[in-house]
Amino acid sequence: MDIAKRFxxxxxxxxxxxxxxxxxxxxxxxxxxxxxxxxxxIWLLIRVAERPKQIKGRISFPVHNSxxxxxxxxxxxxxxxxxxxxxxxxxxxxxxxxxxxxxxxxVCSGDGIHFSEPGGYPSIFGKGELETFGIExxxxxxxxxxxxxxxxxxxxxxxxxxxxxxxxxxxxxRKGMIFPPHNKDCALFEEKINGKYxxxxxxxxxxxxxxxxxxxxxxxxxxxxxHKCVATxxxxxxxxxxxxxxxxxxxxxxxxxxxxxGANSEHRYCLGALxxxxxxxxKVLARSVDPIMEPIExxxxxxxxxxxxxxxxxxxxxxDIFIYYGASDEVICGAKFSISEILSTLI
Numbered sequence: 001m002d003i004a005k006r007f008x009x010x011x012x013x014x015x016x017x018x019x020x021x022x023x024x025x026x027x028x029x030x031x032x033x034x035x036x037x038x039x040x041x042i043w044l045l046i047r048v049a050e051r052p053k054q055i056k057g058r059i060s061f062p063v064h065n066s067x068x069x070x071x072x073x074x075x076x077x078x079x080x081x082x083x084x085x086x087x088x089x090x091x092x093x094x095x096x097x098x099x100x101x102x103x104x105x106x107v108c109s110g111d112g113i114h115f116s117e118p119g120g121y122p123s124i125f126g127k128g129e130l131e132t133f134g135i136e137x138x139x140x141x142x143x144x145x146x147x148x149x150x151x152x153x154x155x156x157x158x159x160x161x162x163x164x165x166x167x168x169x170x171x172x173x174r175k176g177m178i179f180p181p182h183n184k185d186c187a188l189f190e191e192k193i194n195g196k197y198x199x200x201x202x203x204x205x206x207x208x209x210x211x212x213x214x215x216x217x218x219x220x221x222x223x224x225x226x227h228k229c230v231a232t233x234x235x236x237x238x239x240x241x242x243x244x245x246x247x248x249x250x251x252x253x254x255x256x257x258x259x260x261x262g263a264n265s266e267h268r269y270c271l272g273a274l275x276x277x278x279x280x281x282x283k284v285l286a287r288s289v290d291p292i293m294e295p296i297e298x299x300x301x302x303x304x305x306x307x308x309x310x311x312x313x314x315x316x317x318x319x320d321i322f323i324y325y326g327a328s329d330e331v332i333c334g335a336k337f338s339i340s341e342i343l344s345t346l347i
Contacts, residue, residue, distance in 0.1 A: 001290040001345070004271075004323075004335040009113050011299050011331035012324075018048065021105065021123055022070060025050040025062065028100050029304045032326040034140035035247065035313030036147060038169065041108045042315065044115060044324055045138050045149070046332060048123075049100035059084055062101040064125075064132040073097065087305060088329075098154065101126075102134035106169065112322060112334065121169050130155050130177055135162065139312050141188035141248045148221060150186040150199070153177055161186040161201060163221060175222055179203070185213075185244030187258070188221070189281070191251070197221050198281055200230070200245035200258065211242035213260060213274075215282050228282045231260070231274055238291050239272060240264045247313040249276065250321065254343055255285050259323065261310050262291070269308040270294045271325075273342050286346035293335065295327070303328025 015027040028051055033044035052060045052072055059082070060074040075082050075092055083091040090097045104124040107115040126134045131153045138151035146167040153162040158181025165173045179186060185202035192198075196217040204211050213231040216224040233240050239262025249256040256276040263269045272288035295307045311325040321337045 001292065002294050002296060003341055003345070004293040004337060006297065007113060007334040007336075010297070010333040011327060012113060012334055013044075013046070013107070013115055013332040015330065018105070018117070020050050021048070021103070022050050022062070022101070024052060025101075026053050029330050030326070030332050031102070031329055032137045032310050032312040033324050033332060034104075034138040034149065034151075035315055035322075035324050036140040036142050037315055038108075038147075041110055042112045042322075043106060043108045043169075044313075044332065045124075045140055046105050046107060047102050047136050047138065047326075048105045049102045049134075051100045059090065059099075061090065061097060061099050063097065064101075064127075064134070066129070068127065070101065095156070098133045100134075102136045102154075104135060104138050104149075104151065124149075124164070124172065126153070127174070130157060130160065131162070132156065137184070137312050139187045139245075139247055141190045143190055148188050150178070150188050152184045158182050159184055159204075165221075178222060178224060179216075185261075187245035187248055189256070190248045193279065193281065199224065200249070202242075202244040211244070213243050213245055230276070230282055230284055231287065233262070238262055238264055238268070238270050238294075241267070246271070246311040247323075249281070250314075250316055250339070251278070252339055252343065254347065256281050257339065257342065259292075259311060259314065259321070259337075267305075267307065268295065269310050271309055271311060271323075273346060275343070275346050288345065290345075292337065292342060292345065293325075297327070299331055299333065300327040303330030305329035 029049040031047040033046040065071040109115040133154035136152040141148040149164040160181045161179035163175040182204040187200045189198040218224045246259040249258045258274040270291035271293040275286040277283035314323040
């Protein structure tokens with residue numbers, strides 16, 4: 001069941017539509033944007049993944065070194081200690097690296113279809129020892145006192161969740177890591193519930209448990225506790241291998257609606273929905289049996305890493321949800337959903 005109304009202009013943005021921000025690099029992928037409205041426009045905070053142009057017989061990739069500068073590491077493709085079978089991850093002498101370096105970049109649009117880069121708004125790059133492999137997949141929560149950015153921090157120490165706050169998208173207050181490794185897919189609720197902030201997040205366990213969606217609460221967005229697991233993977237279903245939150249939960253008359261991604265053992269990523277109690281979001285009222293969106297278009301099936309639809313953000317207008325998503329880990333696309341239609345599949 002795919003109820004997405006895809007934009008006919010898809011893909012909206014391809015790697016060739018932007019110039020590399022790092023000298024000597026090429027853009028390999030545009031991925032999973034955070035979404036918000038600001039100064040009368042629709043904005044995307046895109047994850048951009050860059051790497052050096054590859055030379056035959058060598059594999060090269062960038063990292064932030066201890067001095068905060070970008071350094072290129074390079075290995076012989078025939079080296080017996082090198083495993084480059086995954087296009088996303090390199091393992092050399094039992095140590096993992098990413099094949100690309102990701103950062104966050106702003107584009108905006110008056111119509112939600114045609115996007116361009118605005119002048120005077122800086123990109124956000126990794127900073128410090130916990131972001132040496134870059135920063136990824138930012139969710140943007142629009143709150144009464146500004147914007148809260150929850151994103152993935154990647155380094156040799158693991159994958160965790162960082163927080164940045166801003167009011168003008170020119171000055172950024174970095175709050176540091178709020179969920180330690182291994183954790184990602186953090187979506188903040190855009191309003192308090194009973195005086196507390198809430199977040200969905202995804203701790204991971206390679207041996208016991210799994211890649212499940214959890215809920216946490218906080219008095220200040222920095223310190224989080226009272227963790228509860230709210231959604232697990234489901235054997236033999238489309239979300240049997242991993243699940244993770246998309247953008248900020250949406251307040252509806254039936255409860256909090258969360259669009260989430262799920263993947264099976266073949267790494268096929270689809271979107272589904274959770275409905276959470278409006279006063280106690282640890283209570284799951286309903287969940288998609290079938291996906292509400294699947295990778296069925298060519299640009300969703302073929303790319304840097306195929307068979308993927310993955311969202312980190314949206315905006316809401318009346319009954320409509322306008323979701324922006326990464327397709328095949330390479331291009332940015334858009335789709336419209338009806339809130340009432342999604343709810344009708346759940347209730």
